[in-house]
Amino acid sequence: MRILHISKYYSPYLGGVENICKYLVEGAVKHETAVVCFNDKCKDIIEEVNGHKVYRVATWINVARQALSLSYFWVLKKAIKEFKPDVIQFHWANPFPAWILLCVIPKNVKLIIHWHMDIIKQKHIYPFIKPVETALLKRADMVCVTSPQYRDGSLPLQPFKDKVRIVQNAMDEDNFILRDGDVEKINAVKAKYGNKPIVFFIGRHIQYKGLPHLIEAEKYVKSDCVFVIAGSGPLTDELKAQCKSSRVHFVGRLSDEDLKLYHYAASVFAFPSVTKNEAFGVALAEAMYCGTPAVTFTIPGSGVNWVSLNGETGIEVPNGDDKAYAEAVDKLIEDKELNKKYGVAGHQRVVENFTIPKMVAVQEKCYKELSEMRVMITKRGGVNTTLFISFRNVHIHAVHDGVKLKEVA
Numbered sequence: 001m002r003i004l005h006i007s008k009y010y011s012p013y014l015g016g017v018e019n020i021c022k023y024l025v026e027g028a029v030k031h032e033t034a035v036v037c038f039n040d041k042c043k044d045i046i047e048e049v050n051g052h053k054v055y056r057v058a059t060w061i062n063v064a065r066q067a068l069s070l071s072y073f074w075v076l077k078k079a080i081k082e083f084k085p086d087v088i089q090f091h092w093a094n095p096f097p098a099w100i101l102l103c104v105i106p107k108n109v110k111l112i113i114h115w116h117m118d119i120i121k122q123k124h125i126y127p128f129i130k131p132v133e134t135a136l137l138k139r140a141d142m143v144c145v146t147s148p149q150y151r152d153g154s155l156p157l158q159p160f161k162d163k164v165r166i167v168q169n170a171m172d173e174d175n176f177i178l179r180d181g182d183v184e185k186i187n188a189v190k191a192k193y194g195n196k197p198i199v200f201f202i203g204r205h206i207q208y209k210g211l212p213h214l215i216e217a218e219k220y221v222k223s224d225c226v227f228v229i230a231g232s233g234p235l236t237d238e239l240k241a242q243c244k245s246s247r248v249h250f251v252g253r254l255s256d257e258d259l260k261l262y263h264y265a266a267s268v269f270a271f272p273s274v275t276k277n278e279a280f281g282v283a284l285a286e287a288m289y290c291g292t293p294a295v296t297f298t299i300p301g302s303g304v305n306w307v308s309l310n311g312e313t314g315i316e317v318p319n320g321d322d323k324a325y326a327e328a329v330d331k332l333i334e335d336k337e338l339n340k341k342y343g344v345a346g347h348q349r350v351v352e353n354f355t356i357p358k359m360v361a362v363q364e365k366c367y368k369e370l371s372e373m374r375v376m377i378t379k380r381g382g383v384n385t386t387l388f389i390s391f392r393n394v395h396i397h398a399v400h401d402g403v404k405l406k407e408v409a
Contacts (some may be wrong), residue, residue, distance in 0.1 A: 010037040057123070092116060101136075114361050118156060120277050169358055171356075202283055218243075229248065
C-alpha cells in the first residue's frame with residue numbers, strides 16, 4: 001500500500017508525535033510512505049528524509065500552537081495527486097490541516113486518524129474545532145489510539161468506538177542500550193551526587209507535568225537522597241524560586257547520552273503528571289526500560305497508568321496527593337528488593353510492549369485489516385456469504401459458510 005502521513009512536523013524536528021510518525025514511516029517496510037507536514041519557515045519545500053518524500057508546507061503564522069498556511073491546500077492536493085495514496089494516516093490533534101484534508105481527500109482513499117490526544121488546553125477555541133473533529137471521525141475508516149484508557153476516557157471518541165484500535169506508542173531502544181564505558185560514566189553521575197539515591201525527572205517544565213507537586217512532595221521525603229530535575233520550560237524560574245531545598249538540582253536540558261546515564265543512575269523515576277494531557281508517557285517507558293521504577297499519579301483517561309502498572313512495575317498514588325507521592329518515593333528507596341523487582345518487571349513490560357518493532361507490528365495489523373473491506377451479502381438459513389474486496393489490487397473473492405467459492409483478479 002501507499003500510505004501518506006499528515007503530521008504537524010516531521011524529523012529532524014523533535015517531539016513526541018513527530019517521533020511516533022517517524023517510527024511508523026520508516027518501519028512500514030512493506031509499504032511506500034510519504035509525509036505532509038509544516039515547515040518551521042515560511043517556505044514550501046519537498047525533500048527526502050531517509051528515503052521518504054516529505055512535503056513541508058510554509059508556516060505563515062502560529063495561533064494557539066497551531067501553524068497556519070495559505071499554501072496548505074495546494075501542497076496537500078499536490079501530494080495526493082503525485083503520491084496517489086491508498087491510505088492517509090492523519091496525526092491528531094492538528095485541526096487546520098484537518099479542514100483542508102476533508103475538502104481534498106478522494107472518496108476511494110482510506111483514512112486512519114492517529115489520535116494522540118484530545119484537545120484539552122484550548123478550551124476557548126474548542127467549540128470552533130469540534131465540528132471538524134467530528135467530521136474527521138465520521139469520515140475515518142479507523143481510529144488508532146495509544147491506550148485502552150484513552151479510548152475509554154476520550155469523550156469525542158465515544159460515538160466512534162467501533163472504529164478504534166489500540167496502537168501503543170514506543171520508545172527507541174537504541175538510545176538506551178548500555179555500551180562499553182557506560183558503567184563507569186553512570187558511576188560518575190552517582191558520585192557527582194555523593195552516591196545518594198537519585199530521584200530523577202525529565203520533561204518540559206509546564207503545568208500538566210506536575211512539577212509543582214514534585215517540589216512539594218520533596219519536603220515530605222524522609223530518605224537521604226537527591227532530586228535531579230532535567231529539562232526546561234515556562235515554569236523553570238518559578239519552580240526554582242519555589243524550591244528552597246539544597247537537595248534539589250536543576251540540570252537543564254540533557255544530551256541523549258546524558259539522559260541515558262541519568263536514567264540508569266537513578267533509583268526512582270519521578271513522573272508527576274496530573275492531567276490526561278499526558279496521554280501516554282514515552283519518558284516513563286524509557287525509564288522503565290532502564291530498570292528504574294516510577295512513581296505516578298492516577299490520571300483518569302490517560303495511558304500513563306497502563307504503561308506503568310501499580311504494584312507490578314511502579315507505584316501509583318491518588319492524583320495530587322503530595323504526601324502519598326513522598327511515601328512512595330521513600331518506599332522505593334528504602335526497599336531495595338522491591339525496587340529491583342519493579343525495575344526488572346518494568347524493563348520486561350517495555351520490551352514486550354513498547355518498543356518500535358512492537359508498535360510497527362500492531363500498526364501493520366491495522367493496515368492489513370483496512371486492506372480488505374468485508375461486505376455481508378446474504379444470510380440464509382444461518383449461513384453467511386461474505387464478499388472480500390481488496391481495494392489496492394481490485395482483488396475479489398466470495399466466502400460461503402467459511403469456504404472460499406470464487407476469486408476474480
